[in-house]
Amino acid sequence: MASSTVALPRVYAERGLLSWLTTVDHKRIGILYILGAGFFALIGGLEALLIRTQLAIPNHRVLVGEAYNQVLTMHGTTMVFLVVMPVLAGLGNYVVPLMIGARDMAYPRLNAFGVWMFLLGGIFLNLSFLLGGAPDAGWFGYAPLTAKAFSKGAGIDFWILGLQLLGISSITSSINFVSTILLLRAPGLTLNRLPLFAWTTLVTAFLILFAMPSISAALFLLFLDRHLGTHFFNPAAGGDPLLWQHLFWFFGHPEVYIMILPAMGIVSEVLPVFSRKPIFGYTAVAYSSVAIGFIGFTVWAHHMFAVGLPDVVNAFFSAASMLVAVPTAIKVFNWIATIWGGSVRYRAPFLFAAAFVALFVIGGLSGLFLASVPVDWQVTDTYFVVAHFHYTLFGGSMFAIVAGIYYWFPKITGRFLDERLGRLHFALQFIGFNLTFFPMHFLGLMGMPRRIYTYAAGLGWESLNLLATIGAFILALGFVVFFVNIARSLVAGERAPDDPWDGHTLEWLTSSPPPPYNFARVPVVHSRRPAWDRKYTGNPHPRPVAEAPTAQAPVGDGPEGDSEAEPIHLPAPSLWPLILAAGLTVFALGLVTHWIFIPLGLLLFALGLARWVQQPLFPETHEASS
Amino acid sequence: MASHHPAVGSEIAVDSRKLGVWVFLASEVIFFASLIVSYLVLHNRVTSGPTAHEALTLTIPPSTR
Numbered sequence: 001m002a003s004s005t006v007a008l009p010r011v012y013a014e015r016g017l018l019s020w021l022t023t024v025d026h027k028r029i030g031i032l033y034i035l036g037a038g039f040f041a042l043i044g045g046l047e048a049l050l051i052r053t054q055l056a057i058p059n060h061r062v063l064v065g066e067a068y069n070q071v072l073t074m075h076g077t078t079m080v081f082l083v084v085m086p087v088l089a090g091l092g093n094y095v096v097p098l099m100i101g102a103r104d105m106a107y108p109r110l111n112a113f114g115v116w117m118f119l120l121g122g123i124f125l126n127l128s129f130l131l132g133g134a135p136d137a138g139w140f141g142y143a144p145l146t147a148k149a150f151s152k153g154a155g156i157d158f159w160i161l162g163l164q165l166l167g168i169s170s171i172t173s174s175i176n177f178v179s180t181i182l183l184l185r186a187p188g189l190t191l192n193r194l195p196l197f198a199w200t201t202l203v204t205a206f207l208i209l210f211a212m213p214s215i216s217a218a219l220f221l222l223f224l225d226r227h228l229g230t231h232f233f234n235p236a237a238g239g240d241p242l243l244w245q246h247l248f249w250f251f252g253h254p255e256v257y258i259m260i261l262p263a264m265g266i267v268s269e270v271l272p273v274f275s276r277k278p279i280f281g282y283t284a285v286a287y288s289s290v291a292i293g294f295i296g297f298t299v300w301a302h303h304m305f306a307v308g309l310p311d312v313v314n315a316f317f318s319a320a321s322m323l324v325a326v327p328t329a330i331k332v333f334n335w336i337a338t339i340w341g342g343s344v345r346y347r348a349p350f351l352f353a354a355a356f357v358a359l360f361v362i363g364g365l366s367g368l369f370l371a372s373v374p375v376d377w378q379v380t381d382t383y384f385v386v387a388h389f390h391y392t393l394f395g396g397s398m399f400a401i402v403a404g405i406y407y408w409f410p411k412i413t414g415r416f417l418d419e420r421l422g423r424l425h426f427a428l429q430f431i432g433f434n435l436t437f438f439p440m441h442f443l444g445l446m447g448m449p450r451r452i453y454t455y456a457a458g459l460g461w462e463s464l465n466l467l468a469t470i471g472a473f474i475l476a477l478g479f480v481v482f483f484v485n486i487a488r489s490l491v492a493g494e495r496a497p498d499d500p501w502d503g504h505t506l507e508w509l510t511s512s513p514p515p516p517y518n519f520a521r522v523p524v525v526h527s528r529r530p531a532w533d534r535k536y537t538g539n540p541h542p543r544p545v546a547e548a549p550t551a552q553a554p555v556g557d558g559p560e561g562d563s564e565a566e567p568i569h570l571p572a573p574s575l576w577p578l579i580l581a582a583g584l585t586v587f588a589l590g591l592v593t594h595w596i597f598i599p600l601g602l603l604l605f606a607l608g609l610a611r612w613v614q615q616p617l618f619p620e621t622h623e624a625s626s
Numbered sequence: 627m628a629s630h631h632p633a634v635g636s637e638i639a640v641d642s643r644k645l646g647v648w649v650f651l652a653s654e655v656i657f658f659a660s661l662i663v664s665y666l667v668l669h670n671r672v673t674s675g676p677t678a679h680e681a682l683t684l685t686i687p688p689s690t691r
Binding site: 213216240 | 673
């Protein structure tokens, strides 16, 4: 096994389609997640524009009835499962192993399986548009609307199986994150020194592990209802539609924390670096994430205040929901205290992260309104709710994701995103977002219900709806600028040094982009800001020092960290995770289209699984044993 | 097998393969708990046909219904 002492082996071809299809490198997998999410974001964004165009004026007839329902359902499903979750998984995949000084994720091939399952599951869901109509029962799929009697087409089946495939992807990637973050930290990187993005990714992984199975079970029962004549959710035969709501929201509410916690982690990385200060209250920020994770499992029925639960139950879930504000507010105060008195650099990542704090507070406050049962009864299923969750998921998650992309783009590509285009993008996104979603608060209070495809004139909703539509197009323009910026910067962006932002965490110690093995020597960590402290500690007049450790700068790689003598083992590339994922997807396709795909899918699945377990993880091991 | 006993600073001394399976099993607990809860909510809620009590109560000799 240790026959090869060549320090830095090249284990895969650098270029070519096959090198991407067989990659097990967490960095390439992260890029695939982000690119896939970017592609689906185009689809989901287009769907949003269609919705806003239809609602721009009363009695508009661009997208009516079932077509509107399909686009509305797919917009929600796409943005949740195919954009926000995977882009956060992608950033986590790329950045977390670097942040914790690991060479890769704990299970590299399982990681590859996760990304292929996401990409194929996303394509599978969107295939429904071409194969007999997309799902049209809302992203929450309330029973009994999803029953065969009310949804005859294959759309709901695509939705059920697509979400199952995406659930498998999320579960496998979460197992990987838990093992990686708990087991593969660099020497000295205790949990109390763990970067906050890694902390929130860890908590999120646990949330996915304990929330996702609930919807998997519910979808399984729904599939039986639709095809085998069971009546789990059919009230006409003694079933219980509320059971669906409980199972769905037991997943659905932790899901919103799954989408916001890593975003909070990104902001907790960006704000200190651009304020040139340590995060204020590290322990409070880290443990409030854990608190949000725990409380997140006790609030699901606040989505069901209007269904007639007993008052005691409503009171419990109302109080628990308000309790979430405490750890969330702790974070907000710590972010503000981090910026306070800092020497702030107003670069694009900071602008988006600071906007996150402001917009997320608005979303949190309207959330507090909704947590109160009487208020919820007034505005439930109105545009007030739409405004609320877009302020948390777009003003929150999406602003933080964009901040993270501006922040880590130099590390991922070795080039900066253009700062002037970045500011233009920020202005358009910030103005467009608020124009779109702030008026919806008022529309909701005026009684405009959500999920309707048109409305009558003379209700006083016209001007605000038109305003929201104009805002949506400004927002879309912002994203056009963003994508142009990415495309331009990939080709002609300013070259970025290894540590362009004077960063705090380990990913800035390696080259931009990092080599496949991440670190030639595993760094040793002595503090919460290992990269910063290497540059500054011991200097009476702190100044950035060169990347190569100098005599007076404390060198982290002491004798303990000197692993030069050890060969670096990188896992071998493998095609089988892709084959396995393809097998499951083809099998799912067989269940909704033609039966011939079922044996075909099972065959691919068996082939992928058999070859996967036969293939040794490390090529060196194989050579030595044969 | 270097990756299963990585030379890193984790204070948790568990084989990564074991940890992964334990984490997966923890997740499966919720899956089956959801199914069991569904059973508890729905059992004996029928509009027609034999109830669980009728179907599972055997008498010898068989009683005529």
